[in-house]
Amino acid sequence: MTAVRIHLFDTTLRDGAQTTGVDFSLDDKRAVAAMLDKLGIDYVEGGYPGANPLDTAFFAQKPTTKAKFAAFGMTKRAGRSAANDPGIAALLEAKADAIVFVAKAWDYHVHVALEISLEENLVGIRESVQAAKAAGREVMLDCEHFFDGYKANPDYAMSCARAAFEAGARWVVLCDTNGGTLPDEISAIVAEVTKLVPGENLGIHAHDDCGCAVANSLAAIEAGVRQIQGTLNGLGERCGNANLVTLIGALKLKDRYRGRFEIGVDDAQLGELTHASRQLDEMLNRVPNRHAPFVGASAFATKAGIHASAVLKDPRTYEHVPPEATGNTRKVLISDQGGKSNLVAELERIGVTLGRDDPRLGRVLEEIKEKEAQGYAFEGADASFMLLVKRIMGEVPDYFTVERFAVNVERRHNALGDLVTFSEAIVKLTVGGEVLITAAEGPSGPVNALDQALRKDLGRYQALIEGLRLVDYKVRIFQGGSDAVTRVLIESMDETGERWTTVGVSANIIDASFQALVDSITYKLLRAGATV
Numbered sequence: 001m002t003a004v005r006i007h008l009f010d011t012t013l014r015d016g017a018q019t020t021g022v023d024f025s026l027d028d029k030r031a032v033a034a035m036l037d038k039l040g041i042d043y044v045e046g047g048y049p050g051a052n053p054l055d056t057a058f059f060a061q062k063p064t065t066k067a068k069f070a071a072f073g074m075t076k077r078a079g080r081s082a083a084n085d086p087g088i089a090a091l092l093e094a095k096a097d098a099i100v101f102v103a104k105a106w107d108y109h110v111h112v113a114l115e116i117s118l119e120e121n122l123v124g125i126r127e128s129v130q131a132a133k134a135a136g137r138e139v140m141l142d143c144e145h146f147f148d149g150y151k152a153n154p155d156y157a158m159s160c161a162r163a164a165f166e167a168g169a170r171w172v173v174l175c176d177t178n179g180g181t182l183p184d185e186i187s188a189i190v191a192e193v194t195k196l197v198p199g200e201n202l203g204i205h206a207h208d209d210c211g212c213a214v215a216n217s218l219a220a221i222e223a224g225v226r227q228i229q230g231t232l233n234g235l236g237e238r239c240g241n242a243n244l245v246t247l248i249g250a251l252k253l254k255d256r257y258r259g260r261f262e263i264g265v266d267d268a269q270l271g272e273l274t275h276a277s278r279q280l281d282e283m284l285n286r287v288p289n290r291h292a293p294f295v296g297a298s299a300f301a302t303k304a305g306i307h308a309s310a311v312l313k314d315p316r317t318y319e320h321v322p323p324e325a326t327g328n329t330r331k332v333l334i335s336d337q338g339g340k341s342n343l344v345a346e347l348e349r350i351g352v353t354l355g356r357d358d359p360r361l362g363r364v365l366e367e368i369k370e371k372e373a374q375g376y377a378f379e380g381a382d383a384s385f386m387l388l389v390k391r392i393m394g395e396v397p398d399y400f401t402v403e404r405f406a407v408n409v410e411r412r413h414n415a416l417g418d419l420v421t422f423s424e425a426i427v428k429l430t431v432g433g434e435v436l437i438t439a440a441e442g443p444s445g446p447v448n449a450l451d452q453a454l455r456k457d458l459g460r461y462q463a464l465i466e467g468l469r470l471v472d473y474k475v476r477i478f479q480g481g482s483d484a485v486t487r488v489l490i491e492s493m494d495e496t497g498e499r500w501t502t503v504g505v506s507a508n509i510i511d512a513s514f515q516a517l518v519d520s521i522t523y524k525l526l527r528a529g530a531t532v
Contacts, residue, residue, distance in 0.1 A: 003262035006221060006251060009043040009173075009203065009229040010036050010244055012280070014072050016235030017047070022284055026054055031283065033063035036232075039276055040265035041244075043227075045070040045100060050090025059094035068138065071096035075103045075128040075141075078116040082131035091132065098138040098170075101128050105160040105175075106149030118156060122163045129167035140171040142205060147174065147181040150189050158196055165197045171227055172197050176216060179209025179239060183219040190223035199224030206242045208234060213242035218250065221261070232280050233292065245277050249294035253321040267325075274327035287472050287491075294326045301331040343368075350386050352393070364389055374505055375485045381503035383492075383523040384516070390526070397532040399461060399525050402518065403428040403435070405453075407446045407510055425449035431459035432532065447473065447513045454517055464528045465521055467495025475509065490516040494524060 013029050016022065024032070029046065036044045044067045047055035051073075062069045071094040076085040091099050103125045104110045110121045125141060132139045141164035143149075149157035161172045174193065176186070186204075193202060204220035204227070206213040217228045234243035251257045252270050265273075274295040281288045290298040300323040315322070315330065323330050331349070343365055347354055354361045367388060368378060378385040390396045405427045414420050423442040427450070428435065438456040442449025451470050458465055472491035477484050486509045493499045500523055504515030 003260060005226065006261045006263050007042045007203075007227040008040075008244065008248070008263055008265070009045065009070075009227055010041045010231065011045040011072075011205075011229055011241065012036070012231040012235055012244075014045045014047045015237070015241055016231035018237035019235045019240070020237075021286075022235060024054075026057055028283055029054075029058050030063050032232075032280065033067075033069070035276055035279060037064040037067045038269070039272065040263070040269040041067050042264050043068045043070050043098065045072055046096070048072050049094040049096075050087060056090070059096060062095045062097070068097040069095070070098040070100050070140070072100045072102065072142075075101045075124040076131075078114070078120045078124060082127045085128075088128060088131055092135050092137070096137070098140060099132040100140045100142055100173075101125070101132070101164075102142040102144050103128075103160060103164075104145060104149075105143035105157045106145035107153045107156045109145055109149075122159060125160060125163045126167045129164050129169050133168040139169045140173055140203070141169045142173045142175050144175050145177045147176045147185065147189055148178055150192075151185075154192075158193065161193060161197050165201060170201065171203045172201055173203035173205050173227065173229060174220070174225070175205040176207055176213075177205075179207030179213065181206075181212075181216060182210065183212055183215045186216045186219045187223045190220050190225060194224040200226050203227030203229060204242075205229040207236060208239045208241060208243075211239070213240070214246050214250070217242045217247055218257075221257075233277055233289070243292075245273060245295055246293045248273060249321070249326055253294075253325055270325060271327045282497075294321070295328055297331070299323070300328055346385070347389065350382075350389070352389055360392060364392055367392060371505075375487050376503055376505050377487060377489070378503065380489060381501045383500035384502045384519050387502075387519055387523060387526070396522065396526060397530070399431070399522060399530060399532060400458060401430045402514075403430060405450065405514060407450055409446050421445075423449040425453040427453045427456075429458070431461065434459055446510060447517075450510065450514055451517055454514075454521065458521070461525055461530055464530055465524055468521065468524055469493055470517075470520075471499070473513075486512045488512040488516050490520055492520040492524070498527075 013024060013032055017024055033044050033046065044064055046058050046069060049056050049059040049071050059071060071091050073087050073091045076082045076088055082088050104114060104121060107118055110116060110118055114121065129139050129141060143160050146157055164172050174190065202225040204217050204225045206216040221228065228247060230242035230244035230247055232244055234240040248265055251261055251263050252265060277295040278288050290296050293299060300319055302318055343361060344356060387396055405425065407425045410422045411419065412422060423446045424439065425442065426439045428437045436457050436459055438453045440449055440452035440456055442452060455465055455468060470490060471493045474489040476487045485505060485507055488504045489501055491499055491501045502516040502519035502523065504512040506512040
C-alpha cells in the first residue's frame with residue numbers, strides 16, 4: 001500500500017504568538033521559520049500582514065526555502081468588494097505562497113460578532129477565496145468555530161465549508177476554536193464533512209481546552225482529513241493548540257500511523273525534534289516541560305528501582321518508543337525509591353564505573369538516601385549528584401573555600417522618591433591561598449546579589465566562569481511548620497549552551513541558594529578540567 005500524505009501546518013508564529021507571556025521579535029520569527037523549514041514542516045504560517053509593523057516587515061521576503069509560507073487574514077468586509085478591501089490587499093502584497101482566510105462557521109457568531117446576514121458571510125468567503133486564487137495563491141479557509149457551529153446549525157456550518165471548496169480553496173480547515181469538542185464528536189462530524197468536501201482537501205485546527213487537541217487531531221486524520229495544524233510545544237492562547245511536536249512523534253513512531261501515513265519529516269529530522277522543542281523554549285526564555293511526550297527531560301526517566309532494573313534489561317518494558325528516535329535520552333533517576341540498579345546505570349551515564357560489589361557503591365547509596373531524607377532531590381539535580389559521587393571518590397579538587405558571606409536587604413526611598421528594595425551581598429573566598437572579598441548589588445533580589453558577588457572574582461578560575469549564568473530558580477518548602485526546610489534548585493548555563501541543575505537544602509533560603517550556587521560553579525570548573 002502507498003502511504004497517504006499528511007501535510008503539517010505550523011501556526012506557532014501566529015496562533016502560538018497569542019500565548020500569555022510570548023512575544024516574538026522579527027529576528028525570533030525568522031529564526032523559528034528557518035527551524036520549522038529545516039524540520040520538514042509543509043506550511044509555516046507567519047502572521048497577519050498589515051495588522052502591525054512587525055508582521056508587515058516579516059512578509060517583506062519569504063523566510064523559508066522548502067516550506068510554503070502562509071499569510072493569515074480575514075475574509076472581505078461586508079458592503080465592499082474584495083478588490084477594495086485593504087485587508088485582502090495586504091495579504092496579496094505579502095511575499096507568501098499561501099493565503100489563509102478565517103471566517104465564522106457558527107451562525108451565532110455571524111449574527112453577534114460580525115452583525116451581518118448569514119448569506120453575506122458566505123459571499124465574503126466565496127469572493128475572498130476567488131480573489132486570492134485569481135492572484136495565483138494557494139488558498140485555505142479556516143472555518144472558525146466549525147464544530148460548535150455544526151452542533152448548533154449543521155446545514156450552515158457545512159455551507160461555509162462548501163462555499164470555500166466550490167470557490168477553489170485548496171484546503172478547508174475545520175477549527176475547534178473553543179477546544180471543547182471530544183474525539184468521538186470530531187470523528188463523527190469530520191466523517192459527515194467528507195461527504196461534501198474530499199478528505200484530501202480538509203484540515204483540522206484543534207485547541208486544547210479539554211486536553212484533547214492531539215487526540216482530536218489524530219481522530220480527524222482517521223476520519224479523513226489530510227492536513228493537521230498545530231504549534232511547537234502546544235503554544236497558543238488559553239490552554240494552547242494541538243502540540244505539533246507530539247503529533248510528529250505519534251505519526252512517525254506509532255505502528256498505527258507510520259505504515260499508513262507519510263509526513264514531510266524524515267528520520268533524520270525526527271532525531272532533531274527534541275532539540276527544536278527546547279530551542280524554541282530557550283528563545284522564549286521558557287523552562288521546557290520536563291513531562292512533554294517524546295521530548296521532555298522526564299519522558300524516558302525511570303525512578304522506581306524495580307522499573308529501572310527492568311529498563312536496563314530491556315528498555316521496551318517501560319518505554320513505548322526508543323528515546324533516541326526523537327533525539328532524547330534515557331535516564332535512570334537516583335532517589336530514595338531506587339536501588340543499586342538505578343545507581344549503577346546513573347553512574348555509567350556520568351562516566352563513573354563501579355561494580356555492584358564495590359564498597360564505594362554502598363557508601364554512595366547510603367549518602368544519597370541520607371541526603372534525600374534531609375530534603376535533597378538528586379533526580380532533578382544531575383550536577384549535584386555528580387559532585388556528590390566524585391567527592392566520595394576523592395575526585396573533586398578544593399578549587400576555593402568560602403570563608404563567609406553576608407546578604408543585606410534594605411527597603412528605602414531612591415533619589416526619585418520611589419520606595420524600592422535594595423539587595424547587596426559580600427562574599428569572602430580563599431582561592432589558592434589568596435583571600436578575595438567581593439561585593440555586588442542584586443537588582444532582582446538577594447539571591448541575584450549573592451550570585452553576582454560569588455562570580456565576580458574567582459581569581460585564577462575567573463576566565464573559566466565568564467560565560468556562566470543562572471537561568472532558572474525554584475524553591476520548595478520540604479517540611480512545614482516552624483522547623484521548615486527549604487529546597488532550592490538552580491539551573492545554570494554556560495557559553496556553550498550546556499545546562500545543569502544543582503540543589504541546596506537549609507532552614508534558611510539564602511543558605512540553600514548559596515549551596516546550589518557553589519555547586520554550580522564547582523561543576524563548571526570540574527567539567528572545564530580546572531586543576532588546583
